[in-house]
Amino acid sequence: MSQTVTTSPALETPQAERIVISVDAMGSDKGPAAVVAGCSRSAKENKSTFFLLHGRKSELEPLVARKKSLRGRCTIVDAEDVVEMNDKPAQVMRTGKSTSMWSALESVRKGEATVCVSCGNTGALMALSVIRLRKIPGVYRPAIGVLWPSRNPQGFNVMLDAGADIRADERDLLQYALMGASYARNGLNLERPRVGLLNVGTEEFKGRAEIQAANELIAENADAARFDYVGFVEGSDLPGKTCDVIVTDGFTGNIALKTGEGTASLIRDLLREAFNYTPLSRLAALLAYTSLKRLGRRIDPRQVNGGVFLGLNGTVVKSHGSADATGVAAAIKLASQLAQSGFNEKLAARISAATMLAGESGQDHGDETTDEASK
Amino acid sequence: MSQTVTTSPALETPQAERIVISVDAMGSDKGPAAVVAGCSRSAKENKSTFFLLHGRKSELEPLVARKKSLRGRCTIVDAEDVVEMNDKPAQVMRTGKSTSMWSALESVRKGEATVCVSCGNTGALMALSVIRLRKIPGVYRPAIGVLWPSRNPQGFNVMLDAGADIRADERDLLQYALMGASYARNGLNLERPRVGLLNVGTEEFKGRAEIQAANELIAENADAARFDYVGFVEGSDLPGKTCDVIVTDGFTGNIALKTGEGTASLIRDLLREAFNYTPLSRLAALLAYTSLKRLGRRIDPRQVNGGVFLGLNGTVVKSHGSADATGVAAAIKLASQLAQSGFNEKLAARISAATMLAGESGQDHGDETTDEASK
Numbered sequence: 001m002s003q004t005v006t007t008s009p010a011l012e013t014p015q016a017e018r019i020v021i022s023v024d025a026m027g028s029d030k031g032p033a034a035v036v037a038g039c040s041r042s043a044k045e046n047k048s049t050f051f052l053l054h055g056r057k058s059e060l061e062p063l064v065a066r067k068k069s070l071r072g073r074c075t076i077v078d079a080e081d082v083v084e085m086n087d088k089p090a091q092v093m094r095t096g097k098s099t100s101m102w103s104a105l106e107s108v109r110k111g112e113a114t115v116c117v118s119c120g121n122t123g124a125l126m127a128l129s130v131i132r133l134r135k136i137p138g139v140y141r142p143a144i145g146v147l148w149p150s151r152n153p154q155g156f157n158v159m160l161d162a163g164a165d166i167r168a169d170e171r172d173l174l175q176y177a178l179m180g181a182s183y184a185r186n187g188l189n190l191e192r193p194r195v196g197l198l199n200v201g202t203e204e205f206k207g208r209a210e211i212q213a214a215n216e217l218i219a220e221n222a223d224a225a226r227f228d229y230v231g232f233v234e235g236s237d238l239p240g241k242t243c244d245v246i247v248t249d250g251f252t253g254n255i256a257l258k259t260g261e262g263t264a265s266l267i268r269d270l271l272r273e274a275f276n277y278t279p280l281s282r283l284a285a286l287l288a289y290t291s292l293k294r295l296g297r298r299i300d301p302r303q304v305n306g307g308v309f310l311g312l313n314g315t316v317v318k319s320h321g322s323a324d325a326t327g328v329a330a331a332i333k334l335a336s337q338l339a340q341s342g343f344n345e346k347l348a349a350r351i352s353a354a355t356m357l358a359g360e361s362g363q364d365h366g367d368e369t370t371d372e373a374s375k
Numbered sequence: 376m377s378q379t380v381t382t383s384p385a386l387e388t389p390q391a392e393r394i395v396i397s398v399d400a401m402g403s404d405k406g407p408a409a410v411v412a413g414c415s416r417s418a419k420e421n422k423s424t425f426f427l428l429h430g431r432k433s434e435l436e437p438l439v440a441r442k443k444s445l446r447g448r449c450t451i452v453d454a455e456d457v458v459e460m461n462d463k464p465a466q467v468m469r470t471g472k473s474t475s476m477w478s479a480l481e482s483v484r485k486g487e488a489t490v491c492v493s494c495g496n497t498g499a500l501m502a503l504s505v506i507r508l509r510k511i512p513g514v515y516r517p518a519i520g521v522l523w524p525s526r527n528p529q530g531f532n533v534m535l536d537a538g539a540d541i542r543a544d545e546r547d548l549l550q551y552a553l554m555g556a557s558y559a560r561n562g563l564n565l566e567r568p569r570v571g572l573l574n575v576g577t578e579e580f581k582g583r584a585e586i587q588a589a590n591e592l593i594a595e596n597a598d599a600a601r602f603d604y605v606g607f608v609e610g611s612d613l614p615g616k617t618c619d620v621i622v623t624d625g626f627t628g629n630i631a632l633k634t635g636e637g638t639a640s641l642i643r644d645l646l647r648e649a650f651n652y653t654p655l656s657r658l659a660a661l662l663a664y665t666s667l668k669r670l671g672r673r674i675d676p677r678q679v680n681g682g683v684f685l686g687l688n689g690t691v692v693k694s695h696g697s698a699d700a701t702g703v704a705a706a707i708k709l710a711s712q713l714a715q716s717g718f719n720e721k722l723a724a725r726i727s728a729a730t731m732l733a734g735e736s737g738q739d740h741g742d743e744t745t746d747e748a749s750k
C-alpha cells in the first residue's frame with residue numbers, strides 16, 4: 001500500500017500533442033487481427049494517436065507490418081499469455097503477470113499511456129484495474145459507465161454502474177452521479193449534464209432506503225458539481241431525453257443494459273425477417289437500403305462500444321469481447337477523446353472537492369487526498 | 376381477517392360455458408368509449424364472453440347501446456367515482472368504495488365474475504386487489520406477471536414480478552417461479568415451461584445472498600411443480616429463447632420492463648424517421664407496408680397488453696392506462712383464456728402443494744390452507 005501515483009499519466013506524456021493509448025491486443029473473440037485493424041482505422045482518423053500494443057510479438061509484428069497507417073505510430077510490447085473469457089478474476093490477479101491485459105494496464109500505471117483499451121474478460125479487467133491502477137482518492141466503488149442510444153441531441157446518454165459491483169449505497173450513488181456528470185461533460189461535451197436516479201415509477205415503491213437517501217444527497221451536491229439533478233427517472237428514460245446521465249447500482253444497471261441490447265437485437269432480426277418475407281418487401285429493402293443503414297448505425301452496439309471504468313487512477317475502456325475492427329476503432333476514439341480532455345484529472349479533482357465538502361478528507365483516504373489536492 | 380373466500384368464483388358461474396369478465400370501464404386515459412369498443416371487439420371474437428361493466432351508468436349506457444355485439448352480453452353496474460392516475464393507493468383504499476375500480480373487483484370477490492380487467496392506476500389496483508380479494512393461502516407476496524415478446528415459438532415469455540413489490544427474498548422468488556410456471560402453462564399453453572432466475576452475467580457477481588438461496592430452492596422444487604429450471608439468466612434472455620419464464624424482484628423487473636419498452640419505442644420512431652428521410656425511402660416504406668405492419672404487430676405493446684396480478688383469490692388483468700380498443704381487447708382476450716383454463720384454481724393448488732411440501736402449512740396461513748386443501 002506504500003506505492004502512490006502522485007502525478008497523472010497525461011502530464012508525463014513527452015509531447016503535449018501526442019496521445020498514447022495502451023491496447024490489449026489479445027482479448028477479442030475475433031483475434032488480434034481485428035484489434036490491429038481497429039487501431040489502424042483510428043490511426044487514419046486521428047493523427048495524434050499513438051499505440052502501445054500488448055500481446056504476442058510473433059503474432060502482432062506481421063499484422064502491424066501490413067498496416068501502412070501504423071508505421072511509426074505503434075510499439076509492440078511482448079506479452080506471452082492471454083486472459084481467457086472464462087478465467088476467474090481472482091486467478092488472473094494471482095498469476096496473470098505475463099498476460100497482455102496486465103501489461104496493457106501496466107503502461108497506464110507507469111504513465112507511458114493515458115488510457116487502456118481491452119476487449120477482454122470484464123471481471124478480470126476490472127479486478128486487475130483496481131489492484132494495479134488503484135482507486136482515485138475518495139472513491140469507494142469504481143463504476144462502469146456506458147453510452148446508451150437516446151433521443152437526446154447528443155445521441156447518447158450515460159448510464160452507470162453497468163456492472164462493476166452488485167451493491168451501491170447512497171454514498172456510492174452520489175459518487176456515480178459525480179463521475180457520470182464528469183464523463184458526460186468530457187465524453188459528450190455537455191457543459192451542464194442533467195442527472196437522474198433510476199427508480200420504479202409508482203409513488204408507493206419509492207421505498208428502498210438507499211435510493212431515498214441518495215436522492216437527497218445528489219440534490220444537495222448538484223450545484224457544487226455543476227450538474228442539474230432531475231430526480232427519479234424510470235427505465236423508459238434510459239433511451240429518453242429526460243436526462244443525460246442515469247445513476248443506478250451495478251446489478252440493476254447490468255440487467256437494464258442487457259435487456260436493452262437484447263430488445264434491440266430481437267427487433268433487428270424481426271426487421272430483417274420482415275423484409276425477406278415477400279419479393280415486394282425484398283425490393284423495398286433494396287430501395288430503403290441507405291435509410292436502414294443509417295438506422296442501423298444509430299442503434300449499432302459497436303458504435304457505442306466502450307464501457308469506461310470510472311474512479312481509477314487512469315482511464316480503462318472495456319470494449320465488447322466480440323468487437324470487430326469497427327468496434328475497436330469506436331472504443332479507441334472514445335479513449336482518445338477522454339485522454340485529450342484530461343478527463344481523469346478533472347474527475348479526480350471533482351471527487352476530491354466533494355469529499356472535502358462532505359468533511360471526510362481526514363478519514364481512510366487522508367494521505368492520498370493530500371496528494372490529490374496538490375495537483 | 377374473519378372473512379374467507381372458501382369457493383372459487385369460477386365454480387359459482389351459473390352456466391358452465393359462460394365466462395363473465397368484470398371490466399372497470401373508467402380507468403383508461405382514452406375514456407370509457409375505448410374500453411367499450413374493446414369489449415365489443417372481444418364480444419365478436421369470443422361468443423362465450425359476457426361483461427359486467429363498471430362505471431357511470433349515464434356515460435356507459437349510450438356507448439353500449441351503440442354496439443350491436445354487446446346486446447344481451449353486457450350488464451352495467453353503476454359506480455359514480457373514478458380512481459385517477461395520480462391518486463394515492465392508501466387514499467383509494469380508505470375512500471374508494473364508490474369507484475368503478477372497487478366495484479369491478481367486488482364482482483370478482485362475490486363470485487359474479489372470474490376475472491377483473493382495469494386500465495387504471497396500477498398502485499391503487501394492486502392495493503385494492505390485495506385487500507378485497509386477499510392473497511391465496513400460502514402466498515407471501517403477490518406479483519405482476521407480464522408477457523414479453525421473445526424468440527420462442529410461442530412468441531412471448533413471462534416475466535414476474537414486474538413491480539407489485541420492490542423486495543423479494545428467496546421464498547418469494549420460489550413462489551414467483553411456481554406462479555410464473557402456472558401462468559405460462561395456462562396462458563401460453565406450455566406444458567412444461569422452462570424457468571430462469573434473472574441475475575448479472577459475470578461469475579464474480581453471483582453474490583446477492585437471496586438470489587443464491589433462491590437458485591437452490593427453485594431447483595429443488597422444479598420437478599414437483601412440473602417445470603424445468605434452467606438456472607441463472609441475463610437481461611438479454613428476457614426476449615430470448617433460453618427459457619419461457621423469467622423470475623426477478625419487482626424493482627429489477629419494473630426497470631427491465633420499462634427499459635425494454637423504451638428501447639422498442641425509440642427504435643420504432645427511428646425507423647419511421649428513416650423511412651421518411653428521402654423520396655426513395657418513402658416509396659420503400661409503401662412497398663414494405665404489409666411487412667412493416669406484421670413486424671409492428673409482433674412488437675406492439677398493445678398486443679401484450681395485460682399485466683396479470685398473481686397470487687390472489689381471483690385473477691386481475693391490468694391493462695395499459697393508454698390502451699385503446701385494440702389494447703383493451705387484448706387484455707380481455709388474455710383474461711378470458713385464463714378464466715377458461717381455470718388458471719387461478721390450478722395456481723392455488725400448486726402453491727398449496729408447495730407450501731405443504733415445505734412443511735409450512737401450520738404457520739401463519741394455517742387455517743386458510745385447510746380451506747384450500749378441501750377444494
